[in-house]
Amino acid sequence: MHHHVLTGDRAVREFTDRGVTLRWSEAINADGLNRVLVEAGPAVSSHDTVRLICSENGGPERAIRGWPVLRDPQTGFQQFAAILPSVIQEKSLSWRPVLTSGGREYDPGPEEAPEAPPPPTPAKPSAQSPVLEHVAKFVVPFTSNFSPSGETPDGIWLHFAIKEGGTVEGPHLKGTIEPIGGDWMRVRSDGVGLLHAKALIKPSAGNAPILFEDTGVCDFGPDGYAALAKGNLPASAPVRLAPRYLTSNPHYSWMNRLQGFGIGEASLSDITLRFDVYSAKGTSDA
Structure with missing residues (x-):
């Protein structure tokens, strides 16, 4: 499930799946580098990883590995950082974070993909993994x-x-x-x-x-x-x-x-x- 939240001057995107949440905003340009911060959690273990899936002008996707920055022991959320690749002015770059946690992947999917309508309410509550x-x-x-x-x-x-x-x-x-x-x-x-x-x-x-x-x-x-x-x-x-x-x-x-x-x-x-x-x-x- 996708959400968009305004924080200060930046729009923060949020994606939640099976009790795990990803939050990220547009890149911050510092020292000529496009730096990205991604928040994910609650963490399953210290081995959780985040990578950025990038595509230039809708072309083939490639992955960029992020690195852990800090972890909040109270909320269990981890923060990761990554550097986006440089692109020439005539091209556009689309990207999204993907979390690997506890042997599962949490992928928001391509940004241009329409949000699916909510499923009908089941007769019995669906089981969710802890x-x-x-x-x-x-x-x-x-x-x-x-x-x-x-x-x-x-x-x-x-x-x-x-x-x-x-x-x-x-x-x-x-x-x-x-x-x-x-x-x-x-x-x-x-x-x-x-x-x-x-x-x-x-x-x-x-x-x-x-x-x-x-x-x-x-x-x-x-x-x-x-x-x-x-x-x-x-x-x-x-x-x-x-x-x-x-x-x-x-x-x-x-x-x-x-x-x-x-x-x-x-x-x-x-x-x-x-x-x-x-x-x-x-x-x-x-």
Whole structure:
């Protein structure tokens, strides 16, 4: 959806799609260069990119890569800058910004394209994808003795004890993982491990630690149970997690309301769990 807003002496164009907004205005001429500023957000991760799609006199399109300028941690919006190519006086240049975020592209389309009429109201509200924000990357090493229980009526139980060297790195959360706690995992006969982990984060700000509790699945594959029964572990296995956090640290009180979504891998060659945690903002959130 396109909007045009007047800001000062400049018309600001706005495009919104699936909860993500792009804002941009005409180029600013400085030092003989046509500089463009584009605002996009809310950001999914620090890897979001913006490029300008340019065309001279309606000819073939070419892309120009922008660079990040700043990010507002409160609104989640990022600002990008780019330099438009020079054109001779007799030619015109049309351009538009395109955002790549979370594996998706947000493209306003050519400026001359007419705006499509609004679709009819559906009988049921259409589903919209949530906006994901990267919380942090976790690296959790474990001791090599994972204490397999052998086959029981309830599957094979494993206990992984956390050791020193764990780290947490994110835009608003940095710290280390204390060498206490661990993961208690039950592996079903189909090779799916149901994990339940508890640990403490020692954050870089404040004195109080952050307790985190993970539940989720680790997929050892269809033959994983038989291999574990023989004492063998695969080199790696994908994990999907649902972490929650609890702390009295005022710097991280926002984490008490956070429901995380973790995606990563258990590297069993070095007994280390590596995963990224995201939070999701839905259309019903304020």
